[in-house]
Amino acid sequence: MHSLGFRVNALLTLGVTVLALMCVIASLSDNLSVPSPSANVQVLNFNWFQKQSEGNEEVSLTFKIAADLQSMFTWNTKQVFVFLAAEYETPKNSLNQVSLWDGIIPSKEHAKFLIHTTNKYRFVDQGSNLRGKEFNLTLHWHVMPKTGKMFADKIAMTGYRMPKEYR
Amino acid sequence: MDWQGQKLAEQLMQILLLAFAVVAFATGYISGSFQMMVLIYAVGVVLTTLVTVPNWPFFNRHPLKWLDPSEAEKHPKPQEAVSAKKKPAKNMI
Numbered sequence: 684m685h686s687l688g689f690r691v692n693a694l695l696t697l698g699v700t701v702l703a704l705m706c707v708i709a710s711l712s713d714n715l716s717v718p719s720p721s722a723n724v725q726v727l728n729f730n731w732f733q734k735q736s737e738g739n740e741e742v743s744l745t746f747k748i749a750a751d752l753q754s755m756f757t758w759n760t761k762q763v764f765v766f767l768a769a770e771y772e773t774p775k776n777s778l779n780q781v782s783l784w785d786g787i788i789p790s791k792e793h794a795k796f797l798i799h800t801t802n803k804y805r806f807v808d809q810g811s812n813l814r815g816k817e818f819n820l821t822l823h824w825h826v827m828p829k830t831g832k833m834f835a836d837k838i839a840m841t842g843y844r845m846p847k848e849y850r
Numbered sequence: 851m852d853w854q855g856q857k858l859a860e861q862l863m864q865i866l867l868l869a870f871a872v873v874a875f876a877t878g879y880i881s882g883s884f885q886m887m888v889l890i891y892a893v894g895v896v897l898t899t900l901v902t903v904p905n906w907p908f909f910n911r912h913p914l915k916w917l918d919p920s921e922a923e924k925h926p927k928p929q930e931a932v933s934a935k936k937k938p939a940k941n942m943i
Contacts, residue, residue: 684856690903694863698895701871705891712879758882829884 710831722750756791763788764825771818815847855909870894
């Protein structure tokens with residue numbers, strides 16, 4: 684501590700180390716709260732269902748998503764990335780996941796929402812397996828903290844079925 | 851700064867930074883605002899810098915008593931002992 688430069692160095696080093704410790708404890712404090720999210724998806728209409736020239740089937744659907752993700756937000760949450768995926772099984776792949784819609788929730792107030800939309804991204808199958816196919820609509824979310832590790836979770840909603848014929 | 855002052859400066863720095871960290875974390879957690887925590891801690895760092903880094907007079911309350919130059923001249927460093935010690939050290943290398 685004999686010179687000014689020495690003291691500045693010591694202060695900055697200790698300051699940054701203590702800041703890092705605070706961030707670690709802040710990140711660990713997230714585990715104290717238990718989240719309880721809920722979601723519900725309704726398929727309102729299958730707009731069209733066609734086989735493309737390459738042999739792959741494509742479907743367009745309109746759906747309504749009602750979700751409450753407010754309990755996911757803590758003081759250490761920056762934003763929550765949420766997306767809706769259609770999941771189904773084919774003879775070629777044991778799991779197909781097609782993302783239909785996604786969004787970013789920037790704050791707790793926006794975390795309770797009702798979205799009525801057609802699929803943002805195209806729903807194209809690898810082949811032609813979709814006629815009459817049963818599929819799940821799973822809402823996935825990634826919670827991005829201000830400091831710490833990001834974690835992901837999901838709710839699977841089952842019981843949706845594709846139309847039997849092209850339209 | 852003198853020796854006592856340096857020790858005081860180091861202790862003050864550590865205690866102040868830790869205290870501000872605890873207060874900042876508690877305030878941020880209770881108010882649910884991460885920004886509040888970072889702000890209070892930043893204020894704390896600035897305050898600690900102002901208290902411990904400049905050479906304040908209260909860090910110099912036990913000044914060192916250096917020997918008067920005229921007094922030092924009366925007791926010169928012995929020359930013979932220095933040259934005698936150097937030769938054996940060179941042989942060992």
